[in-house]
Amino acid sequence: MENTRTYAIIGGTSGIGRSLARMLVERGDRVLLGGRSHQRLDSTLKELGQRTSGRVVDITDRASLEIFFRQSPRLSGLFTPAATYVTGTFASGALESSEELFRAKFWGQYWAVHSALPYLNPDASVVLMSGAASVRPIGAPAYAACNSALEGLARGLALELAPIRVNCLSPGTTDSDLWRNRPDDIRNSAYDHWKTLCALKRPGTVEEQAQAALFLLDNGNMTGSTLYCDGGYTLR
Numbered sequence: 225m226e227n228t229r230t231y232a233i234i235g236g237t238s239g240i241g242r243s244l245a246r247m248l249v250e251r252g253d254r255v256l257l258g259g260r261s262h263q264r265l266d267s268t269l270k271e272l273g274q275r276t277s278g279r280v281v282d283i284t285d286r287a288s289l290e291i292f293f294r295q296s297p298r299l300s301g302l303f304t305p306a307a308t309y310v311t312g313t314f315a316s317g318a319l320e321s322s323e324e325l326f327r328a329k330f331w332g333q334y335w336a337v338h339s340a341l342p343y344l345n346p347d348a349s350v351v352l353m354s355g356a357a358s359v360r361p362i363g364a365p366a367y368a369a370c371n372s373a374l375e376g377l378a379r380g381l382a383l384e385l386a387p388i389r390v391n392c393l394s395p396g397t398t399d400s401d402l403w404r405n406r407p408d409d410i411r412n413s414a415y416d417h418w419k420t421l422c423a424l425k426r427p428g429t430v431e432e433q434a435q436a437a438l439f440l441l442d443n444g445n446m447t448g449s450t451l452y453c454d455g456g457y458t459l460r
């Protein structure tokens with residue numbers, strides 16, 4: 225009988241999540257994909273083929289997460305790059321870039337792992353998504369705090385959920401759809417600024433981030449760690 229592994233990716237219909245889904249499918253695994261847009265989900269399922277299935281899900285909605293995992297097969301892994309948020313200064317006092325940011329990025333992943341728990345194999349691997357602003361903020365203090373909180377969450381969950389492994393991927397600026405969907409002038413000036421901040425002087429690629437996530441999914445001795453895939457940004 226075929227011994228196929230299944231991985232769930234919430235935020236798997238674009239960018240880093242979709243790139244990881246492609247890598248998993250190409251090596252023979254199955255992937256359960258989630259995202260909010262029906263259209264993006266359908267086109268990703270069509271593109272990646274028969275080893276994928278998917279459901280619409282909003283990571284900020286606990287009921288939606290419960291429905292997403294209901295009838296899920298046993299899972300070898302979970303990756304949660306889904307998040308939609310805005311960033312801003314502390315002085316602005318805006319809820320959008322403070323509490324709502326945490327609701328989208330921190331609490332979304334927190335409850336996603338909780339909803340997935342009954343379906344995770346004892347040797348499953350969870351990869352959370354933070355961002356290298358956790359250790360080197362550029363303004364937006366709540367965004368720095370949210371990413372640090374996710375890295376702390378990975379450490380806490382690694383202890384409580386062992387032998388399930390839990391790690392965090394912390395990317396630097398990456399040329400994903402998150403940036404490609406923004407106006408050219410905003411994207412180009414962010415990329416130019418990024419080049420002055422990191423050692424490799426270029427944004428990362430979605431494939432590089434997906435490879436890093438795959439390493440965390442696969443390596444049986446990695447747990448409670450954060451992997452900074454950031455072109456040396458956090459060195460300076």
Ligand SMILES: NC(=O)c1ccc[n+]([C@@H]2O[C@H](COP(=O)([O-])OP(=O)(O)OC[C@H]3O[C@@H](n4cnc5c(N)ncnc54)[C@H](OP(=O)(O)O)[C@@H]3O)[C@@H](O)[C@H]2O)c1
Pocket residue numbers: 234235236237238239240241258259260261262264281282283284305306307308329353354355356394395396397398399400401402403430
């Ligand atoms: N790209 C970067 O420069 C960078 C740097 C550091 C950290 N990150 C982190 O990487 C993650 C984004 O990955 P990406 O760059 O590959 O972005 P992306 O291409 O925009 O992909 C985001 C994915 O998440 C889904 N999504 C967004 N909000 C969702 C929600 N509320 N519920 C369910 N799915 C949702 C999107 O589909 P729908 O819109 O259809 O829901 C899409 O599949 C974020 O956590 C971000 O903070 C990115």
